[in-house]
Amino acid sequence: MSPEFVIVGQGLAGTALAWALLRRGRRVRVIDRGRSDSASRVAAGLITPVTGKRLARSWWWDELYPSAVAFYRAIEAETGAPFFHRRPALRLFATEEERDEYNRRESGVLRGLVRAADVGAGFAAPFGGFEMSDAARLDVPRYLDTSREYFRARGVFVAGDVSPHDPPPAEVVVFCRGFTTDSDPYFGRVRFNAAKGEMLTVRVPGLCETRVVHRGVWLAPLGDDRFRVGATYTWEPLDSRPTVAGRAEIEAKLRAFLKLPFEVLDHRAAVRPVIDAGFPALGRHPTHPRLAYFNGLGSKGSLLSPFFANQLAAHLCGAGAIDERVDVRKLL
Ligand SMILES: Cc1cc2nc3c(=O)[nH]c(=O)nc-3n(C[C@H](O)[C@H](O)[C@H](O)COP(=O)(O)OP(=O)(O)OC[C@H]3O[C@@H](n4cnc5c(N)ncnc54)[C@H](O)[C@@H]3O)c2cc1C
Structure with a gap:
């Protein structure tokens, strides 16, 4: 059966979105070109409530942190692999x-x-x-590898390189490609401050x-x-x-x-992949609604990806809106 959703990229963004859509019972395919130098492959996975010289409270902490804890704990329970450590x-x-x-x-x-x-x-x-x-620490390589094996065993994951010029057939194709410099006819106007x-x-x-x-x-x-x-x-x-x-x-x-x-x-x-002062960017393309985007996780992918993957998955399934502060349409 052909997938309803194709997710391009299996970093922290694409992985969280795949889980969020699978939980909603949707048919998903994740495609990744397998670069070892992507941000997620290097990330330390730290989740810290107070950051910076000015000792700022991490933004949206009270929503983001409980969402991350519940999300990673549910995947640990589903896969049997421990990778989320609260300490x-x-x-x-x-x-x-x-x-x-x-x-x-x-x-x-x-x-x-x-x-x-x-x-x-x-x-x-x-x-x-x-x-x-x-505070907490996500063992990012273990989380990504465990997820990949789970997806592969269910026919969800395939290795491959998808050109943004030629999106594969699916009801929705979501680009979760992290920082890139190659040309992109649909989301290329999003400016990185990487x-x-x-x-x-x-x-x-x-x-x-x-x-x-x-x-x-x-x-x-x-x-x-x-x-x-x-x-x-x-x-x-x-x-x-x-x-x-x-x-x-x-x-x-x-x-x-x-x-x-x-x-x-x-x-x-x-x-x-920093885009808008550390805020993520997500949602459907304004004139090509079959295409969607999830990026801009900046230096906080472990904390941000569960909450915003859930928001995007709900939206793509017709069950909610994208918060206008993170809606990719304002950047296009
Ligand atoms: C040194 C360093 C330390 C960090 N430490 C932390 C930390 O402690 N805590 C934290 O939360 N965050 C940390 N981060 C930030 C974190 O790495 C990012 O927020 C996060 O990894 C971004 O994930 P992503 O999925 O958006 O992008 P990426 O990780 O870049 O993933 C994109 C994926 O898309 C794939 N891809 C791209 N183009 C294509 C294509 N055309 N076809 C198929 N596949 C494609 C790539 O292969 C890649 O797997 C750190 C980053 C760095 C660099």
Whole structure:
């Protein structure tokens, strides 16, 4: 039987949308060209409620986080594979001003998200820090591979390269292609403000820390003394080549708070699909309603994709509207 929905791209966007449509009992085909340097293949999968120097509450947190937890837990139950780990994260203050800012916000905008923390023995933290209880980490490769195997076993996944000039036959074709530079006659007017990111895998012998630690960069435990550290933000050139400067920046930021010596094991880079100040873009094409779009997950694909995949799936099935703040039509 031919699919009702073809999804082009099996990164975080396409995978979440496929699950959301399958749950609605729809016939789906997912096609991916299998590049190992896509953003989702490099992503650390961190979900963090308080971010940035200004200690901002992550936007739409109260809607997005419960949606992500329910979504990933349901797929874990369906597939039997654990890949979503809820665990507190630690934020160390870089300066006295940061600590003062925290003290001002703690009982206001950050209420319910933060608490006092033990900063741990391995870190230099003269200004202290705080803990975020509702943080989580998506093991992105495991989630994507588990989903792919599940889809493949049901005839949902096929490998392939789909030209945006020649959409395959289906009731709806949804492009979930992440950052691309190739020409696209339908959604090519969407402007990316994409940001390259680099990330290291390091070994830190003797560092006993199970929380993700944030302080300029994040340090995420993988087990066996190995940790991911990242990430950089650069805007030129937008490619997936690791650079000497990127590595030096991450190493310097890590040395600023890690007391122990470390060894670099791996170094990777990819481009984050940032479109509209970090807001996603989704929905049908205004004049070609058979074509739809889901992109712009920026640096928060793990948190954003479940909520917005559900919204898009409901819309494509005739059961809801796209929030106008994220509707791709305003960008075309
Ligand atoms: C260094 C770094 C660290 C990050 N850390 C985090 C983090 O900690 N937490 C977090 O939530 N996010 C993080 N991100 C952001 C996250 O990676 C993105 O938000 C997310 O991966 C975007 O997913 P996507 O599916 O839109 O795009 P992509 O991951 O780029 O997926 C697009 C898919 O489409 C396929 N494709 C493209 N064109 C075609 C075609 N013509 N035919 C067939 N297939 C096609 C590609 O092969 C690819 O698989 C990080 C990103 C980087 C670079």
